[in-house]
Amino acid sequence: MNPRSTKKLASGITDPKDILQMLFEISEAITVTENSAALFSLIRKSLSRVFDTDHASIALCSKEKSKEPAFYFPQTEKETEFNTEEAFWLSREVIQKNAPRRFVGADILSILKRNKIKNIKDTSRVWLGSPLKIQKKVIGAVAVFSKRPGPEYTRDDLNRLYSISFHIALAIERKAADETLAEQRQILNQILETSPVGIALVQNRVFKWVNNEMVALFGYGSKQELENNSVRIIYCNEKEYQQAGRLIYNGLSSTGRADYEINLVRKDKTCFPSHIRLTSADQSDPMAWTIATISDNSQRIAAEKVKADKEKLQGVLEMAEAISHEIDQPLHQIVTYLTCQQTKALSFEEIKNLKRQALKIGKITKRLTNITRYKTRESAGDIRMIDIWKSSS
Secondary structure, eight states: OOTTOOSOOTTSOOOHHHHHHHHHHHHHHHHHSSSHHHHHHHHHHHHHHHSSOSEEEEEEEOSSSTTSEEEEOOSOSOGGGOOHHHHHHHHHHHHHHTSOEEEEHHHHHHHHHHTTOOOOOSOOSEEEEEEEEETTEEEEEEEEEESSSSOOOOHHHHHHHHHHHHHHHHHHHHHHHHHHHHHHHHHHHHHHHTOSSEEEEEETTEEEEEOHHHHHHTTOSSGGGTTTSBGGGGBSSHHHHHHHHHHHHHHHHHHSEEEEEEEEEOTTSOEEEEEEEEEESOTTSTTSSEEEEEEEOHHHHHHHHHHHHHHHHHHHHHHHHHHHHHHHHHHHHHHHHHHHHTTSOOOHHHHHHHHHHHHHHHHHHHHHTTOOSOOEEEEGGGEEEEOHHHHTO
């Protein structure tokens, strides 16, 4: 196509600046339109200003079948003014041939009959179509067509449509990429917002974004109270703020990660134990942008304390059982000798044995003060108890 051609278009436009203006509108529409449907609507309107046509359509290939049109966006919503069978089969011809095509009434009827379309009615008088291509990949087809007498659509018109189609394809591809990115961001945002831990994006120790869990964790009413504020507000005092800064910098600059536990402060000035984990993508400037996750360790620490208390209590119970077991024998003998003393005088050997049992009790109590480790032994009924002798050796 010669962009400076002075041949009159079917629409009556002769100035190439009008076509350039249309291309500018399409490029600008990528950012100003809300979605692909709005972009398609603007493209169709732009085409109707350049070409003398009542209708314009865009067909996109399905992802499953790359050579098949998937859906259409007719210029009008009135079904009587848009023949979907015609649009499908003619667009399919353009996509499969990978070339711009011009069809008149007889051509259109022939294609529809060849594809066994029975109810052939209300077809276009003339139809121009061009493939939509990104580099060498065909993503669909764009067409202008008319049912009324008048437009004939010359070879120059077909060339112009083919030239314009590259800009349209690029706009559609970019818009689809923007929508995909927006959808991925929305999914990511939902994931971050439903996380049970506080998550924040931090730039040079300033909160730039936080999730709702972070807001709730620190007892604030909204994200705005944290975002764009220094992370200093979550530390209990200046000393811990400075200490954390050194830990974070050293960890991020060496490994790209920082992981530590520290007390943090809520909005109501109450401190709580927390676990902080940070990651940075740039170790040369680790504090520039970091992702931080913060969790409340209060329940974990409380659970660990309960477990430790239970273990201490279990130790006390085992110790009491061991003491009872060890002292029971010498006490039993002492009681026996004293009982015998009531009926007869004890012999010298019996008195010596009584003294040994008393001294044994003294050794047991002395051992208790020297216990340095935890050793158990089996007792009756598959029960284990503390071995006082091995634990104090």
